[in-house]
Amino acid sequence: MKDQSIKVLANMEMSKPFIGTRYSEAIYKNSTHIMGFCFDGTTSFRPGARFGPDALRDASFGLETYSPYQDLDIEEFSIIDCGNLPIYPSKWKLTNDYFHGMTQDLDLKKDNIKFLVLGGEHSISYGPIRLALDNYDDLCLIHLDAHADFRDGYLEEKFSHASIMRRVYDHFTEKNTLIQYGIRSGTKEEFEFMKEKDTLAKSLEAFIERVEAINSTRPIYLTLDLDFFDPAFMPGTGTPEAGGENFHSFIKLIKVLKEKNLVGADIVELAPMIDATGNSSAFASKVAREVLLALQK
Ligand code: MN
Ligand code: MN
Numbered sequence: 077m078k079d080q081s082i083k084v085l086a087n088m089e090m091s092k093p094f095i096g097t098r099y100s101e102a103i104y105k106n107s108t109h110i111m112g113f114c115f116d117g118t119t120s121f122r123p124g125a126r127f128g129p130d131a132l133r134d135a136s137f138g139l140e141t142y143s144p145y146q147d148l149d150i151e152e153f154s155i156i157d158c159g160n161l162p163i164y165p166s167k168w169k170l171t172n173d174y175f176h177g178m179t180q181d182l183d184l185k186k187d188n189i190k191f192l193v194l195g196g197e198h199s200i201s202y203g204p205i206r207l208a209l210d211n212y213d214d215l216c217l218i219h220l221d222a223h224a225d226f227r228d229g230y231l232e233e234k235f236s237h238a239s240i241m242r243r244v245y246d247h248f249t250e251k252n253t254l255i256q257y258g259i260r261s262g263t264k265e266e267f268e269f270m271k272e273k274d275t276l277a278k279s280l281e282a283f284i285e286r287v288e289a290i291n292s293t294r295p296i297y298l299t300l301d302l303d304f305f306d307p308a309f310m311p312g313t314g315t316p317e318a319g320g321e322n323f324h325s326f327i328k329l330i331k332v333l334k335e336k337n338l339v340g341a342d343i344v345e346l347a348p349m350i351d352a353t354g355n356s357s358a359f360a361s362k363v364a365r366e367v368l369l370a371l372q373k
Contacts, residue, residue, distance in 0.1 A: 080105050081102040083178075084101060086101070088158055089159050089161075090130070090157065091133070092133060093159075094132070094133050094150075095133075095141055097110060097156065098154075100156045103156075103179075103182065104154065105189065107154040108190040108191070108371050109158050109191050110191075110192050110193075110194065111159070111160070111161065112128075112129025112133075112193075113193060113196035114161070115166070115168065115196040116165055116197045118230075118231075119197050119237065120231060120237070120315070122347060122350055124314065124349045124350055125197040125314055125344065125346060125347045127348050129194040129195070129196070132346060132360055133157070133361075134357070135357035135360070138358055139362055146366065146370065148372060150365065150369065152372075161174055168235055172203040175203040175207075176206070176207070179203075180210075183211070185211055185295075185339075190340055191204055191207070191340050193342040194344075196345075198221070198299075198301050199240050200344060201240055201244070202235060204340060205244045206247060208339060209248075214251045214294060215252055215295050216253040217255070218255050218296060218297065220257055220258050220298070220321075220329075221241075221256070221258055221301035222261050222301070222316075222320055223259065223261045223301065224241065224263075224266035224267065224270060225239060225240045225301075226241050226245075226265075226269050237345075253290075254273070255287065256275045256276045256277065257304075259276055260317060280321075280325050280328065280329065283329060284328065284332050287329070292336055292337060295337050298367065298370075299341070300342065300343045300363070302345045302360055302363070303317055303345055304320060304321055304326075306319065306320035307320065309323065309355075311355075312349075312355075312360075314345055326363060326366070333370050338371050341371060
């Protein structure tokens with residue numbers, strides 16, 4: 077393998093890597109790195125997202141490494157599964173500080189390093205999005221979710237899964253853009269906030285139009301809360317919300333994103349034990365394969 081390892085990680089934990097990827101506790105140039113955050117400490121309704129990363133990996137063994145949608149195969153690319161952060165599932169600050177400590181000296185752009193972070197609940201996206209913002213000052217953030225996540229804190233927790241977009245938005249400059257789609261739940265204030273900032277695309281067509289208008293070299297980060305999908309397809313999630321998207325509309329939008337410069341992503345809120353059939357994990361795993369491939373150039 078011609079990619080050089082530039083940093084060795086300590087104490088990562090995992091059973092087996094995502095299908096078609098290589099397990100290594102190290103960061104490599106010109107590579108995408110899968111990393112699990114087994115954290116669900118701010119969950120307000122149904123816990124269990126801490127089991128998400130390994131459920132996604134286990135379910136990936138029912139998939140092919142080849143995607144007929146994108147005509148790409150995971151095995152064609154340098155994709156490393158680094159395992160899970162060794163952090164207790166209820167320590168938000170520890171989780172994010174650990175990730176920050178591990179990645180703060182990386183130059184993602186120069187070394188072409190990407191992350192696909194697996195949650196965990198949505199608050200885990202804070203660290204990975206901050207990292208992307210630090211490395212790409214004109215980052216465009218795409219947020220797919222049923223919930224606005226724009227509360228200014230929730231249940232005495234400033235960094236709650238219900239306030240993650242607000243916390244990330246605190247770090248935005250005039251060079252950043254936020255595009256949200258799928259949002260169908262929030263407070264009146266959150267909807268007013270989205271209206272004021274014009275962040276919410278109200279239909280798939282409107283969303284695709286916004287993404288197509290982004291310059292093809294501009295860095296994009298995707299944060300995908302799996303409750304974006306309808307509970308008919310994804311019941312295994314902490315806060316299900318009727319009226320969601322299906323796999324086909326997701327494929328439409330991921331194909332548009334594939335043509336852009338996707339530099340990082342996270343997939344959060346799979347709580348596998350809530351869905352005893354295992355279908356949610358299988359669904360989420362296929363979604364993860366497509367995101368992983370959309371990250372490849
Ligand atoms: Mn969310
Ligand atoms: Mn949500």
